Structure formats: structure tokens, C-alpha cells
Amino acid sequence: MCLCGDLYCWSCGPAQGNDRCVMCGRWSMDGGCEDRAACIQAEQKYWDTYADDLQEEELLAMKFWESALERGEYVPPRMREKILGKVV
Secondary structure (H helix, E strand, O other): OOOOOOOOOOOHHHHOOOOEOOOOOOEHHHOOOOOHHHHHHHHHHHHHHHHHHHHHHHHHHHHHHHHHHHOOOOOOHHHHHHHOOOOO
16 A cells, blocks of 8 residues: 555545546646547447456366366365356
């Protein structure tokens, strides 16, 4: 946690009401986004892509643990329960 008090610090700025757009990087004290709709759309696309990537990673992890279980290797209890269809 930063306590520098700088209005343009990533931590202190928002705590003092000076937010920064995560997409274009403009600070609210400097007028904010030039095209707020475009930033909102870009952020939604970013999170949709992130969710897709995360879903792919989860599927790959599940396949990894399933193959480990088939080989008789150690599988963490929570993953073993998911694979075997039990409620975690």
C-alpha cells in the first residue's frame, strides 16, 4: 500500500478521487477518456478474451489431472472429487 499522496499515483490517486481509465490510461483530473464508449467496449473485449483463456486453461488442467489419476499418480483431493463427479 502506497502512502505517497501523489494524485497521479496508481494507488493514491484513486483514493483521492483521481481515477485512471484502465484502457486508455487517462486520469479523470485530466478530463478522463476521450472516447469513453470505445474504452468500455475495449475493456469488455479484454475481459471476454480473458474469460475464454481462463476456460481453456481450466480444461487443460482438468485433462492433466484426469490423466494423472488414470496413471495412479497423486491428485489433490479437490481435483479428485471434481474428476469423480463428487460435490466439492
